[in-house]
Amino acid sequence: MNKRFGKNDFLLFAGFLMLAVVILVVYLFHQAPTASYAVITVDGRVYGTYELSDSQTIEIKEDGVVTNVVRIADGTVFMERADCPDQLCVKQGKKNHDQENIVCLPNKVVVTVYAEDEAAYDSIAN
Ligand SMILES: [Zn+2]
The missing domain is CATH 2.60.320.10 (N-utilization substance G protein NusG, insert domain)
Incomplete structure (x- = not known):
């Protein structure tokens, strides 16, 4: 088991965080416009x-x-x-x-x- 929390782990974490933000933005964005x-x-x-x-x-x-x-x-x-x-x-x-x-x-x-x-x-x- 590799116990070190290295730079790669951080990048991976940051990547996931970015992905989560992107998904959130896309989700919010896809809140369909108000119907008329x-x-x-x-x-x-x-x-x-x-x-x-x-x-x-x-x-x-x-x-x-x-x-x-x-x-x-x-x-x-x-x-x-x-x-x-x-x-x-x-x-x-x-x-x-x-x-x-x-x-x-x-x-x-x-x-x-x-x-x-x-x-x-x-x-x-x-
Ligand atoms: Zn009915």
Whole structure:
């Protein structure tokens, strides 16, 4: 066993530390930008696109019956109500970061939020 804590060990440690910092920075950086609009799809078809700046309630109807109620408030979107048995979509809470989504599997409803202009964010990054 080599008990010495030599220069190489220090470099290795420093290297790990640097790596950790880099990962942290990348992670923080990849905190997706704040979303500005939501796209709702039902069974793969676009149901509608909604600005997150517009507080509103969107009723998703299937054959005239409201299956899901999506609420936009304070720049976030959440599933206010759903007639699905699992209620997982309601439990997913509020979303407001680029490409986050709320999925209601039983009703095939997907709400995805997007930042307005990803390219603009990329250019800030570089
Ligand atoms: Zn659901």
